[in-house]
Amino acid sequence: MKNLNCYIHIPFCTSKCKYCRFASFSGLSQLKVNNYVDFLCKEINEFSYLKPITLDTIYFGGGTPSTLNLKQFEKIFFTLKQKFTFSEKIEINIESTPEMINLENLNGWEKLGVNRISIGIQSLNPKTLEEIARSEKGDILKCFETLKIFFKKPKHISLSIDFIIGLPFVKKGGVKKDIKYLLEKYDFVTHISVYMLEEYYDVPEEIDSKFENIVYPNSWRANSIDEADYSEEYLQIKNFLKEKGFERYEISNFSKSGFECKHNKGYWNHKENLAFGLGSHGFFENIRFSKSESFLDYYSKKNISKEKIGKEEKFLEKIMFGLRTSGIEKKYLKNLNFEKINYFCENGYLQYKDDKLALTDKSVLFLDYILKEIF
Ligand code: SF4
Structure with missing residues (x-):
């Protein structure tokens, strides 16, 4: 099951x-x-x-x-x-x-x-x-x-x-x-x-x-x-x-x-999801897949893109999803740029909260930039 x-x-x-x-x-x-x-x-x-x-x-x-x-x-x-x-x-x-x-x-x-x-x-x-x-x-x-x-x-x-x-x-x-x-x-x-x-x-x-x-x-x-x-x-x-x-x-x-x-x-949380219908996106057995947004392609089952999510991609996503939600658990931080993390913490853009690294009110809308910098 x-x-x-x-x-x-x-x-x-x-x-x-x-x-x-x-x-x-x-x-x-x-x-x-x-x-x-x-x-x-x-x-x-x-x-x-x-x-x-x-x-x-x-x-x-x-x-x-x-x-x-x-x-x-x-x-x-x-x-x-x-x-x-x-x-x-x-x-x-x-x-x-x-x-x-x-x-x-x-x-x-x-x-x-x-x-x-x-x-x-x-x-x-x-x-x-x-x-x-x-x-x-x-x-x-x-x-x-x-x-x-x-x-x-x-x-x-x-x-x-x-x-x-x-x-x-x-x-x-x-x-x-x-x-x-x-x-x-x-x-x-x-x-x-x-x-x-x-x-x-x-x-x-x-x-x-x-x-x-x-x-x-x-x-x-x-x-x-x-x-x-x-x-x-x-x-x-x-x-x-x-x-x-x-x-x-x-x-x-x-x-x-x-x-x-x-x-x-x-x-x-990387839970697997099936996806049905034109333009739908799913994640199953470590593959991210998305279907074409064209009716012609969808009905002829063409142009379904598939991407294998390896350990590295999963790690990147874990960091991104962590920051989007309650924060990144400390065990996942070791491969990140600590110089930048410390800089952001000192300047109020990141914080440690409940033992997780999280965004602050000041940075909550700048996730993409923070991510780019800490990797
Ligand atoms: S046109 Fe787009 S934004 Fe408007 S209701 Fe449809 S899906 Fe939503």
């Missing part, structure tokens, strides 16, 4: 957000979606392994998985259940946009065994939402009122919401204000992810580094908060969330006790 996590990619969205770089497509016919679901089920069915497999998590990511109708979900669940055993405490997550949240979907997903929903909110600013081509503010508020009705009776479903720092037209303190508004009105949110438009943040002058590939319109840059304020924004949110009982357990992820995302924690 082998215990694994499982990622399933659903590459459909109702429309394409302007900042999106995920494998997602909008405006496809139901016939094409049905064909995709059929092929996905075939792919799951064709998977074979010498031992029986128990799934600890199933993560439907996208795209917007909630664009699938209940029949399509039932088909995928039926296939998964035929093929694998579901562990008693399995976490089953569906990503959704606010406009796909309705009681029919929520009740249907609950019946299928879904116990975690993550909704991309990103902002409550109407001008921002219009500019990035996301759901309207009215849709978001309607979504929360629907959730309020749904959560009136105790549920085995938990809720995560996502925000982004650095979007156009969001003023200083804007993201915190939005989170505060929702948390004070709705007490059923148990997990919050806060991401950044990566291209927008920069490092302080004393740690000079360059970030390239800025692909967003210049008008966004002109109408968003100054890069130098990113850390402050992030820290204000972190401190506010701490007051509200949300602990940071990874750079971008905050949760109430017991509501951390099991699936994502698996990635950071």
